[in-house]
Amino acid sequence: MLGLVxxxxxxxxxxxxxxxxxxxxxxxRRLMATWEAWEAVSRAAGHAVPRPGS
Incomplete structure (x- = not known):
């Protein structure tokens, strides 16, 4: 704790x-594996939603 302080x-x-x-x-590690498995869907969602103010 002293090292932290x-x-x-x-x-x-x-x-x-x-x-x-x-x-x-x-x-x-489990979260990272899940995110990696769904990377394509996650990235595709970025193209489906316009930026605010666009």
Whole structure:
């Protein structure tokens, strides 16, 4: 904790504890895999919706 307090560039969020760290990374990997699987649909949606003010 002292390293965090004394840091010149502290993280916006910090995962504390091994279990929380592992769970967060597992969830992040699953989210990334889902987003990757649906990348084409996500990118296509950007072309279907006009920009505000256009």
């Amino acid at each position: 004394g840091s010149d560039d502290p993280p916006l969020r910090l995962l504390l504890g091994s279990m929380v760290y592992d769970l967060a990374f597992d969830l992040s």
